[in-house]
Amino acid sequence: MRTVTEQDWITRARAGDETAFSPLVERYQAAVYNLCYRMLGEPHEAEDAAQETFLRAYAQLRRYDPARSFKTWLLSIAGHHCIDRLRKRRQTWLSIEDDELPPHPNLREPNPGPEELIVRREQSAAIQKHLACLAPPDRQVIVMRYWYDLSYEEIAQATGTTVSAVKSRLHRARGHLAERLTSATSNVPRPATRPVLATEG
């Protein structure tokens, strides 16, 4: 018996079968939600943005090019939607830079132990705080690179820019994060050892 592929679901959904879209939502909801959360920093808004992403994807399904990765296409829609939301946020005078981000939603779960919870809380708060200081397009590139391991080309396709623009944004964002880390830990003494480049592979 032939297994139903992702392309089969897409073809059926494009033909108007609403139920065929559900498996696609199920498969990619974590990826889309994570991008929205990392971009917006607020769980409720991230949920709303992720839902809206899938609604838009369903409405625009006929425009989807099967030669492209469906995941990258979804992330592209999500990224653009989040940037639009962040722009609107700015218009309502809620500065992204000054916005204190709420804690990671997973931290509300009772499962982790107290020590692990503290570590996770600190790490998550630090990451979100650092991400929030980046310009939305730079933040989008960082999230796509580190959370989805997308290549320069895939990020360029998803963001509608060129590969060189992606490299430039990625380098700028990393540089900015490095500056923030330096200023945050400038009082902490560093080891005197010389660094060595990690071996690839």
Add this chain to the structure above:
Amino acid sequence: MSHQPYSDWMHLALDGELEPEQRSQLEAHLQVCARCAALWRVLEEVEAMLTAAPLVSARPGFTNRFNARLRQQRSQLRAWLGVFVLGFSVVGAALILLPLILGMLWPFVQLLGRPATLTTLFDNASAISQTLLTVGAALWASAWALGAFAVGTPLFWLLIVTVLSATVLWIFTLRRLALRGVLL
């Protein structure tokens, strides 16, 4: 000491895109340049922080909530389309039928301007049959007049063709919407 192109190379190294020869040069530079060495350490910290960041998941039941939202959105769309279809159909039907009805009624309206004829009609013993005959004659006359007008007026034919095309197009659109499950 120049720190370029080493700062760019550090980013390329993090992305695994640095050539082996450039990599050796960068390593050598990091051994002698404290500033670049410090930057490299911090970039490595950034890399480690971002690489270790977990993938955040939505609350359970995301797909069910999405399906409910999709259904709600589509029912709203259907309601709007229903209003649009009904409104457009009523207006279209009125535009088509109104001139015909007015054309048919026009002889009767003219009769109202001649009370004597009306009196004669209804006073007469054979008023009923007379009235029916008059109505028939009036309908025939108006239909004949319309036909004569149509034959001699290309604009009328253009109107007829336009109305028929619009009707066919409208039926076709309704059928497509119904097939896609938007209307039904």
